[in-house]
Amino acid sequence: MKKSIFTLFIALVAGNYAIAQTTSTFELLHNPASVTADPLVTDAEADIFITNMTAAPLHIKWVRTIISNPQNLATQVCDPNNCYFPQINTEDFVMSPNDVDTLIVHFLNETGEPAEEIVHLTISNFDNPSDVKTGIFSYTSFPSGTTDLQRPTVKIFPNPTVDFFTLEKADFVHGVRVFGLDGRQVAYFNATPNNQYSLANQVAGAYIIALENADGQVVQVVDVQKL
Numbered sequence: 311m312k313k314s315i316f317t318l319f320i321a322l323v324a325g326n327y328a329i330a331q332t333t334s335t336f337e338l339l340h341n342p343a344s345v346t347a348d349p350l351v352t353d354a355e356a357d358i359f360i361t362n363m364t365a366a367p368l369h370i371k372w373v374r375t376i377i378s379n380p381q382n383l384a385t386q387v388c389d390p391n392n393c394y395f396p397q398i399n400t401e402d403f404v405m406s407p408n409d410v411d412t413l414i415v416h417f418l419n420e421t422g423e424p425a426e427e428i429v430h431l432t433i434s435n436f437d438n439p440s441d442v443k444t445g446i447f448s449y450t451s452f453p454s455g456t457t458d459l460q461r462p463t464v465k466i467f468p469n470p471t472v473d474f475f476t477l478e479k480a481d482f483v484h485g486v487r488v489f490g491l492d493g494r495q496v497a498y499f500n501a502t503p504n505n506q507y508s509l510a511n512q513v514a515g516a517y518i519i520a521l522e523n524a525d526g527q528v529v530q531v532v533d534v535q536k537l
Contacts, residue, residue, distance in 0.1 A: 333363070334363070335368055336435065336441075338358055341358045341443075342531055343415075344531055345417065345450075346450045347417075349421075350422050355414050356415050356448065356449065358413045359410055359412055359413075360411050360413055360433065361408075362405040362406065362408055368404065369403075369404050370403055370404070370434070370435065371401075372433050373432040375429070375432065375492070377520075382420055383417060384396040385417055387416075387431065388412075388413070391403040393414075415431070419451060424527065425450075428489070428531055430444050430445060430446045430447065430518070431445040433445055446518055464530050466478075470535035470537050471535070472536070472537050474509060475519075476505055477521070480501070483522065485501065485521075486498070486507055486519060486520075487522065488518070489517065509534070514537055515535070515536060517535075518533050519531065
């Protein structure tokens with residue numbers, strides 16, 4: 311009897327371990343993706359690669375959420391099936407076994423004026439909606455000759471974090487906006503001398519960090535995971 315109970319216990323532990331070790335059926339590479347362009351460039355694109363990590367066809371669904379939406383900028387999503395009109399916010403497609411495809415967001419500057427925009431695609435396994443990831447796309451445009459195009463890439467650490475994050479190579483940063491994955495801004499910080507910012511009041515999860523220069527323009531987007 312004791313042996314049977316012990317065997318059952320081991321089976322339950324093994325089952326729970328297997329569930330805990332279950333991995334996603336797909337992964338995203340080059341995420342987040344950002345593009346910086348002269349405002350006179352009418353079509354600039356940011357690309358994320360999606361990999362089917364299984365040996366079977368995979369049905370993928372994407373949903374677009376626009377976090378910031380300047381009037382002079384439209385966005386257009388392209389998946390392996392098609393490039394869709396800017397009004398289209400969701401579609402789905404099928405990936406071949408072990409395939410690698412590209413998800414593209416086109417940023418369409420209609421006026422030639424400087425603009426910044428953040429878009430994310432919620433990407434999920436159509437047959438298992440809990441198997442989901444977020445692709446983050448950002449666009450920034452500056453007039454020709456601006457020095458912001460030569461800014462160093464800001465690094466964020468620790469990531470994941472428990473309470474706060476610190477920015478490295480962030481001397482040009484004047485404002486830090488924190489967005490949830492639903493597109494809502496949950497915090498704003500003026501730049502601090504030590505470039506340290508608290509997430510202690512936020513729930514665990516993924517956040518999008520938009521970094522602003524002295525003119526209030528978003529010049530880089532990074533993501534951080536709060537434990």
